[in-house]
Amino acid sequence: MENQSTPSSEPGTDLDNFFNLSFDTAGLDTLRQLSLWAKIISICAFIGYVFALAAALFGHSKSLDEGSSSVTFSRTSNLLGTFLTVIIGGAINYFLYRFAVGIDRGVKSMDALKVNEGFNSLRIYFKILGIILIIVLAILVLAILIGLAGLAGR
């Protein structure tokens, strides 16, 4: 009766061995460096966003005609563009930072679960980038089609 469960259905044996790969000494060193550079990228991005926001909010306009509607429009569109960049970029880099922290903690405590969480954040990071790329490509294709339709209509 005790041996009723087959080895394949027994939790913690075959499922764990499904991937016989491991993070050996070289792999752990690579993970450490990966985490460091990912952290540098995300922190640089966050600092850059702060500076970009500050410049957009409090920066001086180069134009002499401050009150004109074209300057106001340009300033507003610049501000909106910066906000959009900060929100999307912030979300993307948040997951990159989580990846870096997860991997770092996992490697330090030799905890595979934390490393898994880190890789899950990397998956979300690449997924968001992929979705943004798909949206950009769709807009590009749409613009080309509209342009071609406009040329054909002449």
Place this chain on the structure above:
Amino acid sequence: MENQSQRPLPNAPGGAGFLEMHLDYDGGQTLQETVRWSKFLAIVGIIGLGIYLLAVLVGSSFIAALVQQMYGLEGVGVLGLVIAFVVIILAILIFVVIMLYRFSTLTRRGIDTQDQATFNRGLRSLKTYFLINGIIAILYLLLTILSAVAAFI
């Protein structure tokens, strides 16, 4: 039941994997999906950057002829420097995207064939990808700070 409790944990002291962490089922699945998205990004990136590089190389001869007519040979020299700079930047970006592609293919192959060496090579490619991106991020941050300071002056 007894065997289950006696089985050494991969990360437990004295276990076979004391100095190494095993990639479990969940981790493998997560990595496989990561690899799928990174491959998509890499392929689109290589195609996009390749088209951009081709456009720069083809368009440069046309622009060079135009500049020569307007500014003479001096203008062509300056234009050549600008085009060389753009081509170098594009080449670096293409290298970065190739590293991402290498990560996706080698990691996938490593998981499929359960080959530790291939898997490690894939991770190293991801490290190179992040390393170059990190250097670019530092340079970009310096430029952002400079432009922000210029906006306040």
